[in-house]
Amino acid sequence: MMAGPFQPRIVAFVCNWCTYIAADAAGVARARYSPNVRLIRTMCSGRVDPQFVLAAFEKGADGVLLCGCHPRDCHYGEGNYKALRRFVLLKKLLGQMGFEDGRIRLEWISASEAEKFRRVVEDMTEQVRRLGPFKPNGGA
Amino acid sequence: MTKKTKPKVAFYWCASCGGCEEAVVDLGEAVLDVVNAVDIVFWPVALDFKVSDVESMPDGSITVSFINGAIRLSEQEEMAKLLRRKSRFVIAFGSCSHMGGVPGLANLWDKESIFRYYYHEAPSLQGKDGGEPVMRVKVPEGTLELPAFWDTVKALDQVIDVDYYVPGCPPTPQLLANAVQALLAGNLPPKGSVLAGTRALCHECELNSTKPEKLLLKDLKRVHEVRIDSAKCLLAQGVLCLGPVTRGGCDALCVRGNMPCTGCFGPTDEVRDYGAKGLSYLSSIIDFNEEKDIVRAMEKVPDPVGVFYRYSLPHSSLRRKREVK
């Protein structure tokens, strides 16, 4: 029997030009926040293929966080809009697959928003902790 | 002096609608050539051979078993494993054995919920609760048994090792004929290959030349909302056609019928999860950047699972709905 409360595992896809820098800044500032997030850096939030999100859950993630630059600030122009569109459709699909609200989340976090990054991670960790572990395949 | 014996071939159907078997029959006269070139040792729809005949064959003595249908009952898994032992090659043919197929949509449900509707809640039962089928039941004369019914539908390669796939719902007779010929000639690609096209369907579609370089849609249309112009790319008309994300090889039959591709050949080689790719494709052609506009546009796809995972839910990363309440 594992001791202690459930520790959610959250995979965060963060874009190189914005959120990654914010996360780095949070680290440099020694901000305190839950260690439950694993960061995966991509050059743009538009790089995040929905297959990555599903693979994360397949491999044991309990939640997935997608982060990119604010609208109009994308380093490559429109990548973040693509991420937004995918997110909307993915949420709808995952809802049909039995996912509760809150297991996937999209946030725009700019390079200077280290505090926002910290807050979002804390918030999501708590929310996923409340939702409980995600069991892929429904135990099939 | 050894007599040249004909290669032994078996056809078997698991959780199948029979369409793949019909596709074999649709080889037409060519089926007679196949019948002459090989020794069909097992083919339930047409020939009266027994499982015990298969069981008594030496392992590996069947050159190839073509297995269609999804795996839903333990007996089907047993037959799949039996044929695997007895065969040199196993070919999964049809969407159901390839990826789970349309019956895979039952992975949004489970045994309990399916039984509950079918035996207790359906309107034609008139509210009379007559019980439901059980695995063992005593009747006045003795005991009767039924096979167990699983919660989750599986594709063939989720229960046995599969050598090749012939995709489609159903595969075209041409693809089947090609597969049989390749086998007989010993001319096979690397193990695990899908024996169809390697590029997306658009490349073989007659309407490809009318597909815009940069496709951007402000308005999606469901198929019953619009008269489809048969001379123009369906996507350009706002109809969601999955040609761009679907493996080719079928000659775009549905498009020739003036309806969009629904993805029965599954993904191309580079893609792991077909539905995710389909979803991604749609996202890239919707021409809106504000969340509320995107949400509104996506109202034209009220059923993403049915649209993007119609044939491939068991094979997807998630395989099934988490829990059925």
Add this chain to the structure above:
Amino acid sequence: MAGETKEIVINPITRLEGHGKITIFLDDHGDVSRAYFQVPELRGFESFLVGRQAEDAPQITSRICGVCPTAHHIAATKALDDMYKVEPPEAARKIREMVYNVFMLEDHALHLFFLGGPDFVVGPTAPKAERNVVGVIQKVGLEIGKRVIGMRKDLRGIIQEVGGKVIHPVLGLPGGVAKAVTPEMQKRFAEVADRGFEFALFCEKLLEDVVLGNPEYVKLITSDVYTHRTHYMGLVDDRNRPNFYDGAIRVVDPSGREIERFPVRDYLEHIAEHVEPWTYVKFPFLKQFGWKGFVDGPESGVYSVAPLARLNVSESMATPRAAELRERFFETLGGRPVHHTLANHWARVIEIVSAAERFKELVNDPALTDPNVRTLPTATPKEGIGVVEAPRGVLIHHYKSDDRGVLTSANLIVATQHNSARIAMSVDKAARGVIHKGVVDDGILNQVEMAFRAYDPCHACATHSLPGHMPLWVKVFDARGELVQEIRRDG
């Protein structure tokens, strides 16, 4: 009798669509006390249709069966017409009905030559290696074999051209069809229709020569072992002539008298389903009488569908040659209704002729080539019920939808299902008739199978379950409950 346990494994049930399992219990004398025909599959289409876009139903439900996908496709399409309260234009309606008759013609031919027919052409107790289409071809000759194969190919080519695919066609839309028929297509189709009619006459002659001309077979067909006196149900037009595409549901009692006639919309007032714990298929019955068990007779709720039933509910036929054949059928077999299950094979041949004639009528109709084949729906969808005559019987699709056109529920009563009670009774009766003193062999068992094969059952349809081919399993138990024989056929 001390069981001398003989293991006979019939593995699989063959030459039908689907699986089944037969368990036969013997009494002390080695005679049959009861035979149970179990259908061990359930798929759950009605469950996973919930949440689907309504316009996808015709293509999703066609996956219930790859042998008769067109039946489900068209039934679903008609249910959508009803759901959206939309009428297809004349050309669309005629295209649908034409495709439908082409489908009935080729599907019945499949059964005649590949599935049920071999029992008659090569013989019911012929060695099993010959009881199949290859044996048929050997018997009738390669030329004829090629003619059958070629005819089906051309017919199916038409369905493919108009419907995109022949296995799982795509033409059905609420208010119309996806593709129009051009004059050029019509000309080519008309040529096929002419040959189709010749082919139908050829099938009729084959039946006469091989079956009706053989007194042994006639004796078999009219024997009591394969006879049940039940009610019959079929779709008829306003002159009580069978129509595959549309009509009212008519029911006659075992004496041939009409006892019910209703539009499919009212089906729940007339038909209910019964559940048994030993099989996955449900048993529809007539509410008027209630479920009285697996019994014949005018007071029983059991009824039958498909070719024999369709003839039994008819007053005449809508096409001339078929009408003549119908006359001869009833004259030969002692008047309407005919209760001999094996007469289904003959009735099926008459339907081959009627489908061929109707195809010819429709293909030559000038309205067929009108380019307007769509009426776009505008109403908010709510609920729709559609009906066709599938090759194997009355097929009902019933859907409910939300405002967006997403299905909230589905109820399907599928062809072979209506026959499931009578099939169970036929197998029981046949087993009792042919198994005596515990003697069971391959030929005898095939005669039991002939009892269900006559219905051309489609268990994928009947259970709209995830197909399954379950082996046909015959277990023979003696009075002590000891397993005497087991015959398994894996499907």
